[in-house]
Amino acid sequence: MTSRQQSIKEAVREIESYVSTFGWDGPVRIFALIRSADALADHPELANELPADVSLEAASSPEAFFSVEQEELPPADSIDHLLSQIAWPESVAGAAISCERITLPPEAENDIPDDEAEAEKFLASDPRREDVRMVVGIARTGESWCALRLRSHDHDDEVLQSKDLVPELVEALRTTFE
Template identity: 40%
Template sequence: MLSMSNVSPSPGTPMAASPLTRACLEIDEYAAGLGWDKPARLFALVDTARLKKQEPRLASQLGLDTDDAGKSSLTPIEQDTVPSGTPLDKFLGTIAWPDAVVGCALTVERLMLPPSAEASVPEGLSDKQLSKWVAGHPERQEVRITVAVLRDGSRESAVRLREKDSSTEVLTGGGLVPGLAEALAATFA
């Protein structure tokens, strides 16, 4: 059975223009409330109006039968835990979504380097060696990345630095994490 969690924005979450951006920021805020050093989390995105109509009991369980003012037209529903130790690309390759799911999102923590440090990355490192090298780099940044995609190809990302852990400091954009967006979009192929 899927673990379902309605993700609602906190009072500090800025209003976003598109439903996908709002859903992405709601998931980021939900993950922020859980704290850092957490495993990756996968979410199905469903059309809120369709969910209310087709599954009123579930919609009520998720708190969607209350006032809709300011709510997203997409409802994120958390899925079972991403298996630890399984490479993300292999895990995502096993997913197939039912027609009722209009999109999906993933939130994951990673270490990143600023563009100024990328030139110093040694060539020829394996993935494991590169991860170790980045983890030891003095300019590394811990980030939480949330990427959301829709079946129609729309994409959105939210990136939160651990050192600036505030909903007002989240960077958003559709092209921030293109590789992960491609991997999520492939779950609808």
């Protein structure tokens, strides 16, 4: 794994850990990833705000990221619509998104009602459902990392991780840099 891939992995891990502190049923969250060395050079006082387990040397690495949560996201009826409204300035070296979804096994697909309101009730009450939180990050240079937490296995040591765990979301986030 390259140092840049390791940096995006670490940023996603930190964001997933941060988002998990708010519990489940949270909103979609978007984060800008800023090169920490650039941020520290422009704002040296940030060094005083580093967590105790992060050294100034590690934070100053040319590949390391700081994440900055974006507040007041534009209204959108889907993640694709939300991401289509986002464009990053050159100073942003990457981005990440956190969102939650309900999944069902494939055999449940035929049981979902066509009516939207009935489908929501069905999804909320079906015992086969699984709540999933996904955090996906991508560097402007293309490296990506994904973390997936299941509500039924809501423990830090059970978070699934891979560079391509949620390929559709990776690709959707990538379009914010085009």
